[in-house]
Amino acid sequence: MNPRHVICLVVDGLRASALGTYGNTFSPTPHCDHLASRSAVVEWLIADSIYSKDFYRSCWQGVHALRPPSPTDQSSLPELLEQAGIQKWMITDDPHLADLAEEQGFEESLFAETTNDRSSAQLEETSAAQFVSFVAENLEEWRSAGAESGQSSLLWLHTRGMLDAWDAPLAMRNEMLDEEDPAPADYCVPPTKLDHVDDPDELLQHRAAYAAQVSVLDACIGALCEAIEQTMAGSETMFVLIGSSGFALGEHGWVGSDCQLLFSEQIHLPCLFHICGNAIPPPRLPGLAQPADVGATLLDWLNVDPPVPQDGISFLSCCQQGGNAPRLLTVTSGKHNGRAVRTNDWMLVQADHAQADSEKTSEETSQKAENQLFAKPDDRWEHNDVAALCPEIVEEISHVLAKFESCCREGKPLAATE
Numbered sequence: 001m002n003p004r005h006v007i008c009l010v011v012d013g014l015r016a017s018a019l020g021t022y023g024n025t026f027s028p029t030p031h032c033d034h035l036a037s038r039s040a041v042v043e044w045l046i047a048d049s050i051y052s053k054d055f056y057r058s059c060w061q062g063v064h065a066l067r068p069p070s071p072t073d074q075s076s077l078p079e080l081l082e083q084a085g086i087q088k089w090m091i092t093d094d095p096h097l098a099d100l101a102e103e104q105g106f107e108e109s110l111f112a113e114t115t116n117d118r119s120s121a122q123l124e125e126t127s128a129a130q131f132v133s134f135v136a137e138n139l140e141e142w143r144s145a146g147a148e149s150g151q152s153s154l155l156w157l158h159t160r161g162m163l164d165a166w167d168a169p170l171a172m173r174n175e176m177l178d179e180e181d182p183a184p185a186d187y188c189v190p191p192t193k194l195d196h197v198d199d200p201d202e203l204l205q206h207r208a209a210y211a212a213q214v215s216v217l218d219a220c221i222g223a224l225c226e227a228i229e230q231t232m233a234g235s236e237t238m239f240v241l242i243g244s245s246g247f248a249l250g251e252h253g254w255v256g257s258d259c260q261l262l263f264s265e266q267i268h269l270p271c272l273f274h275i276c277g278n279a280i281p282p283p284r285l286p287g288l289a290q291p292a293d294v295g296a297t298l299l300d301w302l303n304v305d306p307p308v309p310q311d312g313i314s315f316l317s318c319c320q321q322g323g324n325a326p327r328l329l330t331v332t333s334g335k336h337n338g339r340a341v342r343t344n345d346w347m348l349v350q351a352d353h354a355q356a357d358s359e360k361t362s363e364e365t366s367q368k369a370e371n372q373l374f375a376k377p378d379d380r381w382e383h384n385d386v387a388a389l390c391p392e393i394v395e396e397i398s399h400v401l402a403k404f405e406s407c408c409r410e411g412k413p414l415a416a417t418e
Helices: 030-037 052-061 077-083 095-103 127-149 170-175 200-231 292-301 315-320 362-366 391-410
Strands: 004-011 040-046 087-092 108-111 153-159 236-243 271-275 285-289 329-333 339-343 346-350 371-375
Touching (some): 004 200, 004 292, 030 200, 030 271, 040 292, 040 315, 040 329, 052 077, 052 292, 077 087, 077 292, 087 095, 095 108, 108 127, 127 153, 127 200, 170 200, 200 236, 236 292, 292 315, 329 391, 339 391, 346 391, 371 391
Parallel strands (some): 004 153, 004 236, 040 285, 087 108, 087 153
Antiparallel strands (some): 040 271, 236 271, 339 346, 346 371
């Protein structure tokens, strides 16, 4: 069997709605949209936790975030690849991930140091461009190392992305605004947690700044895809683009990366996977997915069978079934036992007010319903709570959630709840 290769790019803070293929009309993302036109697009990848540390546990160990840690946890993705003799490298601009890569046994862990504390004069000077340039410089070396050994290989790329400096040229922010709009905001450190932002002009400035940074990222992804196509020509290579977390831009009064509300701006993530050289994309995948499915897909592509069953479902098997995924619900874990349950038709958001955030006043807490229900996919931004009108739906989904959590605690297959 010919060796196979994976290049997986994970971007922090990249929400699905930032890309045109997921409905963005505020700003163009031509390079990502072109990639999507040749890729399988996972329509509804829903984070299983609002905490970034859980993303890699889910992705690499193939377990849902609600599974309690166990000393008998199965081998992680890097460990399984090592056992299969598959080469694995990581390139990241996040020092924590660089350390994690070494702990996980990556043969090479390369740290791309990017430092910007002000708006760049040119796109090529941005942190994103510096990161992609560093990747391109090491791409051929990674390819050659695998070719010499005849091994399959994995190149894992992780960038802080939208959580790093917002250093897009101010001119790009200005392009997102009309003449009658306020001047673009001049800041480089992205907001982390701004609450009760209801000034339309301020919201527009934040959205324009985010959109400009996405435009920078989009151009850089275009350059990276071109480098990958050239370097990996003639090989069996899968390129994956995925967001690890979303970003709130005022849809529910909050702006920033540290918003912990369980709504789509925070938990709906983009996911595209492209077979290099393939001009005819697989079918769009309209079903529900979670991060464990990403790891399952990579193992499937690399022909590695996990020794024990995982919570993940391979997207490749979904493509073979005409795009249909067997997963009927997703569950997201939030702060203070908050939960979001997404089905094809509904989204239920539950908050645990018994352990309410001490920073909130009792009045603020009381303004939030314990159960909020939204019709999907029509209510895209969860603005119309219909829980009071559909108590039977709330009760039914709550029952399924309780069963899901029980399966997680007891180590039972989640298929029993799906």
